[in-house]
Amino acid sequence: MSPDRREKTLRGIGVSHGIAIGPAFLVQVDRPHVPQWKVAAQDIAAEQARFQQSVMTAQNELGELKEKSASLPDTAAEEIGLLLDAHLAMLSGSRLVRGVIKRIADEGINAEAAIEHVMQELTDQFRALRDKYIAARIDDVEAVSNRLIRILMNLPYIALDSVPPGGIVLAKEISPADTALMDPKRFAGLATVHGGAAGHTAVMARSLGIPSVLGLDPDMLDHSGHGGIAIVDGVTGVLILNPSEATLAEYRARQQALQNARADLDKITTLPAETTDGQAISLRANLELPRDVQAIVDSGAEGIGLFRTEFLFMNRSTLPSEDEQFDSMAAVVRAMQGKPVTFRTLDIGGDKIARAVGAWIAEATNPALGLRAIRLSLKQPQLLIDQFRAMLRAAALGPVRVLLPMVTTAEEVEQAAQLLRRCHADLKAEGTAVPEALPPLGTMIEIPAAALSADSLAAVSDFFALGTNDLVQYTVAIDRGNDQVAALYNPLNPAVLRLIEFTLEAARRAGIPVSICGEMGADPRYTPLLLGLGLREFSVGSAALPRIKQRIRALGLAECEAHARLVMDQYDPAQITAIVEQYGS
Numbered sequence: 001m002s003p004d005r006r007e008k009t010l011r012g013i014g015v016s017h018g019i020a021i022g023p024a025f026l027v028q029v030d031r032p033h034v035p036q037w038k039v040a041a042q043d044i045a046a047e048q049a050r051f052q053q054s055v056m057t058a059q060n061e062l063g064e065l066k067e068k069s070a071s072l073p074d075t076a077a078e079e080i081g082l083l084l085d086a087h088l089a090m091l092s093g094s095r096l097v098r099g100v101i102k103r104i105a106d107e108g109i110n111a112e113a114a115i116e117h118v119m120q121e122l123t124d125q126f127r128a129l130r131d132k133y134i135a136a137r138i139d140d141v142e143a144v145s146n147r148l149i150r151i152l153m154n155l156p157y158i159a160l161d162s163v164p165p166g167g168i169v170l171a172k173e174i175s176p177a178d179t180a181l182m183d184p185k186r187f188a189g190l191a192t193v194h195g196g197a198a199g200h201t202a203v204m205a206r207s208l209g210i211p212s213v214l215g216l217d218p219d220m221l222d223h224s225g226h227g228g229i230a231i232v233d234g235v236t237g238v239l240i241l242n243p244s245e246a247t248l249a250e251y252r253a254r255q256q257a258l259q260n261a262r263a264d265l266d267k268i269t270t271l272p273a274e275t276t277d278g279q280a281i282s283l284r285a286n287l288e289l290p291r292d293v294q295a296i297v298d299s300g301a302e303g304i305g306l307f308r309t310e311f312l313f314m315n316r317s318t319l320p321s322e323d324e325q326f327d328s329m330a331a332v333v334r335a336m337q338g339k340p341v342t343f344r345t346l347d348i349g350g351d352k353i354a355r356a357v358g359a360w361i362a363e364a365t366n367p368a369l370g371l372r373a374i375r376l377s378l379k380q381p382q383l384l385i386d387q388f389r390a391m392l393r394a395a396a397l398g399p400v401r402v403l404l405p406m407v408t409t410a411e412e413v414e415q416a417a418q419l420l421r422r423c424h425a426d427l428k429a430e431g432t433a434v435p436e437a438l439p440p441l442g443t444m445i446e447i448p449a450a451a452l453s454a455d456s457l458a459a460v461s462d463f464f465a466l467g468t469n470d471l472v473q474y475t476v477a478i479d480r481g482n483d484q485v486a487a488l489y490n491p492l493n494p495a496v497l498r499l500i501e502f503t504l505e506a507a508r509r510a511g512i513p514v515s516i517c518g519e520m521g522a523d524p525r526y527t528p529l530l531l532g533l534g535l536r537e538f539s540v541g542s543a544a545l546p547r548i549k550q551r552i553r554a555l556g557l558a559e560c561e562a563h564a565r566l567v568m569d570q571y572d573p574a575q576i577t578a579i580v581e582q583y584g585s
């Protein structure tokens with residue numbers, strides 16, 4: 001049956017400012033429905049031979065992959081090599097292969113169905129052992145079984161590598177780590193079923209400037225889009241599969257209008273971020289991947305307000321050494337030519353996973369409430385020591401600030417500060433170049449408890465950074481990456497606004513600066529409110545920076561303050577949204 005090629009419009013969450021048009025490519029990570037049929041006694045041997053043939057094909061495929069992977073950079077080649085070896089081992093005389101041969105005979109069923117049953121049996125047994133090492137083998141059993149099923153069902157293997165240049169990826173889910181691997185020159189757009197606006201996949205997609213729509217209906221995976229043209233509208237959150245000529249023309253015009261608006265915005269790159277009444281606002285940028293630093297330099301940012309160092313730990317199986325981290329950090333500090341760079345210590349856990357630290361984080365029912373960020377770093381202080389030493393060495397090359405993620409108590413800051421001082425003293429004693437004074441040490445305010453104890457945290461911090469992505473998640477108890485509750489993820493909830501106001505007041509009393517580095521700061525609809533509440537420093541993705549600057553340059557502080565007062569007098573989130581929307585963007 002040929003696929004239905006009628007135009008289909010699906011609505012999701014637009015998470016980046018752009019429109020992409022290109023060939024749609026369905027990245028099928030899931031196993032298709034596996035048919036089961038009876039095999040007559042006289043055909044059992046032939047069915048077993050068909051299975052053995054698929055095993056040989058799989059061995060050849062893996063052998064070829066191994067050859068290809070040899071050209072990857074060292075650590076990646078080693079890691080993939082180990083993985084492929086494990087898969088190859090599973091194809092020779094393993095329980096999986098023996099089990100399938102036996103099942104075909106015992107139950108008189110086809111090979112693909114037998115594989116599915118054996119895979120289920122093995123993974124259930126592995127899960128029951130509750131051992132982390134064995135649990136990791138579940139992925140291998142599933143990967144090998146899926147490969148065999150795909151070969152037997154004659155289905156093409158689809159991976160990100162196969163996406164044509166300028167293609168639009170349709171997938172159930174793409175992890176933040178996989179998103180980090182997506183080259184924006186190659187991938188025009190992204191559309192997925194899972195993911196929320198403030199999850200790290202969204203943050204990453206925005207940072208790479210890949211127009212994306214997440215949280216779409218699973219219908220989009222029904223194959224009707226694969227191979228046709230797709231439109232991803234990251235502004236309004238729409239995915240259109242197989243657009244008509246008229247729709248295509250409409251979106252090409254919209255795409256052009258966005259590009260023109262962008263070109264207009266580029267003209268203000270060198271102008272200051274200043275309100276109409278002359279208040280200078282600090283406008284810095286967020287950085288995830290060191291390779292993107294040039295976009296920040298080009299955007300006219302006054303520095304880097306958040307460097308998420310966790311991306312240095314992703315897509316590899318070993319920890320980056322102090323020297324490796326220093327090299328990346330030094331490159332960023334040098335590129336910024338005297339403008340300050342804020343390095344945040346590792347924030348792994350929650351929806352951000354890195355294999356090298358995975359062994360320290362036990363599987364948890366609520367990973368966002370578990371061993372994440374500073375909690376992990378203080379438990380494994382060598383992580384902090386390596387990072388602090390790299391940061392301090394980079395600080396010899398230009399102004400650097402150090403930022404701690406997921407802080408709950410002043411004690412955590414004090415423990416980290418003590419380690420930072422020790423690293424500084426050690427480096428000096430070793431004769432390594434570091435600045436005479438310690439770099440400013442800041443605290444992320446992203447847990448309600450931290451916001452509510454902002455005065456005690458201000459006493460031990462040189463600056464605050466408001467992490468509204470998490471602050472909203474933890475205040476309204478909505479998982480920031482969960483599409484099912486995404487509509488309830490609301491930065492305008494009065495509880496969130498009060499926590500922001502409370503933090504700003506505590507910082508003002510203590511005389512320390514506060515910046516916002518969560519996505520709320522990158523949305524021009526919220527700029528008047530944030531300015532009116534007293535915020536004077538923003539750090540946003542470089543793609544959003546010109547829009548925020550344009551907004552700031554059109555606002556006066558007095559009108560912002562009046563707007564903020566009106567908003568803070570409300571208790572109904574819907575009413576607040578209406579007031580904020582009315583103010584426009």
Ligand code: PEP
Pocket residue numbers: 203306308347446466467468469470471517518519
């Ligand atoms: C935040 O939580 O707002 C933040 C900036 O940090 P991250 O998105 O990396 O959790």
Ligand code: MG
Pocket residue numbers: 405446467469470
């Ligand atoms: Mg956060």
